[in-house]
Amino acid sequence: MTPEQLKEAIRSAIGQLNMQHGYAIEAPARLVVERPKNRAHGDWSSNVALQTAKKAGLNPRDLATEIAEVLAADEGIDTAEVAGPGFINITLAAGAAGALAADIVTAGDDYGRTKTLAGHIINMEFVSANPTGPLHLGHTRWAALGDAIARVLAAAGANVTAEYYINDAGAQMDVFADSVVARMLGRNVPAGGYPGGYVTEIAETIAAQDPELTAEVKATAQVPESDPEEPAPAVIPDDVRARLRARAYELQMADIRDTLADFDVSFDVWFSEASLHNSNAVTEAVNRLREQGHVYDEGGAVWLRTTEFGDDKDRVLIRADGNPTYFAADAAYYLDKKDRGFIEKIYLLGADHHGYVGRLKAIAAAAGDDPEKNIEVLIGQLIKVNGAKLSKRAGNIIELRDIINWLGRDAVRYSLARQPADSPLTLDPEVLRSASNDNPVYYVQYAHARSQSVARNAEAAGITTEAFDASTLAHATEAALLAALADFPRVVAQAAELREPHRVARYLESLAGTFHKWYDSCRVTPRAGEDIEPVHSSRLVLDLATATVLRNGLRLLGVSAPERM
Numbered sequence: 001m002t003p004e005q006l007k008e009a010i011r012s013a014i015g016q017l018n019m020q021h022g023y024a025i026e027a028p029a030r031l032v033v034e035r036p037k038n039r040a041h042g043d044w045s046s047n048v049a050l051q052t053a054k055k056a057g058l059n060p061r062d063l064a065t066e067i068a069e070v071l072a073a074d075e076g077i078d079t080a081e082v083a084g085p086g087f088i089n090i091t092l093a094a095g096a097a098g099a100l101a102a103d104i105v106t107a108g109d110d111y112g113r114t115k116t117l118a119g120h121i122i123n124m125e126f127v128s129a130n131p132t133g134p135l136h137l138g139h140t141r142w143a144a145l146g147d148a149i150a151r152v153l154a155a156a157g158a159n160v161t162a163e164y165y166i167n168d169a170g171a172q173m174d175v176f177a178d179s180v181v182a183r184m185l186g187r188n189v190p191a192g193g194y195p196g197g198y199v200t201e202i203a204e205t206i207a208a209q210d211p212e213l214t215a216e217v218k219a220t221a222q223v224p225e226s227d228p229e230e231p232a233p234a235v236i237p238d239d240v241r242a243r244l245r246a247r248a249y250e251l252q253m254a255d256i257r258d259t260l261a262d263f264d265v266s267f268d269v270w271f272s273e274a275s276l277h278n279s280n281a282v283t284e285a286v287n288r289l290r291e292q293g294h295v296y297d298e299g300g301a302v303w304l305r306t307t308e309f310g311d312d313k314d315r316v317l318i319r320a321d322g323n324p325t326y327f328a329a330d331a332a333y334y335l336d337k338k339d340r341g342f343i344e345k346i347y348l349l350g351a352d353h354h355g356y357v358g359r360l361k362a363i364a365a366a367a368g369d370d371p372e373k374n375i376e377v378l379i380g381q382l383i384k385v386n387g388a389k390l391s392k393r394a395g396n397i398i399e400l401r402d403i404i405n406w407l408g409r410d411a412v413r414y415s416l417a418r419q420p421a422d423s424p425l426t427l428d429p430e431v432l433r434s435a436s437n438d439n440p441v442y443y444v445q446y447a448h449a450r451s452q453s454v455a456r457n458a459e460a461a462g463i464t465t466e467a468f469d470a471s472t473l474a475h476a477t478e479a480a481l482l483a484a485l486a487d488f489p490r491v492v493a494q495a496a497e498l499r500e501p502h503r504v505a506r507y508l509e510s511l512a513g514t515f516h517k518w519y520d521s522c523r524v525t526p527r528a529g530e531d532i533e534p535v536h537s538s539r540l541v542l543d544l545a546t547a548t549v550l551r552n553g554l555r556l557l558g559v560s561a562p563e564r565m
Contacts, residue, residue, distance in 0.1 A: 001076045001096040002034045002103060003044065003490055004051035004114070010048055011069035017063075025056045025063070035487060037086055042079070042485060043097065049086040060086030097482050098470030098538065104485060104545035107463070116493040118157035121343035124150055127260070128165040131252050132176040135259050136397040138350060141383050141425070143400070144416035144558065146348045147265040151556045156496035161342065163269040165333065168249060169277055170326070176252075177245035178233040180206070184217050191230040196394040202251050210247060216240050220273045259401050261511035263409055264558045276332045282324045284334035286317050294366040295534050304331065306362035309371065315359055327359065334363045334375075346499070347377045348421075354379055369506045378499060380421040387429055410559045414441035417557045418505035440509055441559065444550065447512035449565040450481070451547035454524050461525045465544070467537035477518040478542060484514045488549050492556065501557060508553045515546050 011027045018025055028051045036045045049064035061082060068080035068088050075094030081089050104111045126146030129139050146162070153160045179193035183203035189195050207214040220240055228234040276282055287300060289295050294305045300320035307314050319327040337345050350354055357379070361371035369375065391399040403412055411432040417423050417442060437443050473482065488507065495503040524539040526532055551561040
């Protein structure tokens with residue numbers, strides 16, 4: 001019996017009491033079934049009587065007693081006892097508990113998925129690095145966490161769109177183009193430019209793939225006299241510069257996409273900031289906010305009165321020179337998300353973006369949304385990797401690509417996912433590269449590989465799942481393993497609701513430990529000379545169920561589940 005099935009049994013018991021006694025008990029939409037802290041108190045506990053009795057005009061303990069009496073008659077429940085002011089402690093019948101193993105195997109990839117967040121339409125923006133250089137260590141945490149959060153949200157039934165906001169507007173793109181031009185001309189990059197070796201690579205790629213554009217740049221470039229160490233940008237015709245900038249941008253974005261693909265991170269939408277300006281969306285956003293009564297003019301500039309919504313100061317939307325601010329683009333982007341039907345908008349920002357929280361929530365409020373419900377801003381702390389070296393290609397950063405090649409995708413993704421986002425983190429390469437129980441990802445992956453080895457040995461011994469008998473799973477370690485497996489959907493739902501995928505990682509480590517104890521105590525294949533009995537078939541199903549949960553959990557974190565190690 002799964003927790004969801006137990007919830008349905010409780011709802012049915014409430015309905016039966018309403019019919020028998022004329023009660024008006026309303027089963028809560030979020031009915032709670034959880035593990036007792038002390039396993040001696042049963043397999044599951046519910047506070048449903050405490051949730052509902054007062055509104056129905058009943059005594060909580062008396063109501064709990066009546067619900068427990070109905071539940072005890074269910075063939076899948078061994079005992080239902082009342083504790084304290086009205087808690088119901090439930091122990092499942094051995095057969096009902098063991099039947100879960102077969103249910104998990106049948107559900108396969110779907111086990112752990114729930115509908116707890118069904119109806120939630122969520123846009124989640126993360127990473128969103130500038131397209132002027134490769135992804136680096138600072139982007140790594142949000143790439144791993146953002147993708148894992150999106151996965152657990154989807155597993156909990158939410159409609160999730162993962163979005164990458166491309167910061168391709170503003171002076172930075174011109175500086176990037178000027179840096180590429182400088183390398184084409186064999187010069188140092190201009191002051192404040194991008195000196196990394198990747199800029200030279202881009203210049204060389206353009207030269208190889210588009211020699212006509214390269215020839216135009218060299219033929220039309222006017223090189224001003226300046227300090228050769230920090231030269232002024234070369235001057236080229238606007239149309240040539242625009243084409244060069246577009247080509248360099250295209251190549252750098254391809255590099256970013258390829259790196260994320262290697263990290264197994266995917267996005268549903270790649271949204272260009274430049275598109276906001278090109279479509280007049282920023283001006284329209286300012287007009288819409290003005291209609292809401294929150295925009296005013298002062299000193300030749302256009303302001304949004306964000307202090308009305310808790311921000312520390314009002315923000316400029318349009319400068320006195322007529323140019324929009326980044327904040328104006330943020331406002332236009334928020335309204336664009338709203339117009340696309342996203343009720344909830346999650347922003348994942350780096351540790352240096354704390355100041356954005358108030359202003360983004362102010363935009364939501366000014367747009368007529370509830371800043372406590374329609375927008376959520378998550379701030380992540382920085383990470384360090386002991387012994388990491390600066391990229392030879394990028395010069396002054398540690399590239400994500402290098403981290404993946406050095407430590408491995410699985411080790412990095414798992415290590416980042418198993419810690420809360422708001423905690424500083426230092427990764428130890430020696431641990432992450434070790435094949436030992438000190439390495440958390442190895443410990444969990446080894447449990448899955450071991451389960452696959454058990455299944456292969458069982459198959460070789462002629463054991464099938466056809467003789468499965470749930471009642472034979474009576475060993476104490478089997479009860480513990482079944483209880484752990486039953487908890488997986490709750491863990492996933494909670495991880496999604498709290499945006500904390502580390503709960504899945506910690507659960508998997510605990511499950512792996514429980515599985516290893518079971519493996520040490522219960523044989524799936526008989527000893528030499530012994531007959532194959534139903535218990536061996538049942539244990540094979542339990543082994544396969546454990547593999548299913550380990551695999552599903554690792555998939556939520558973007559980590560592979562190897563069959564051999």
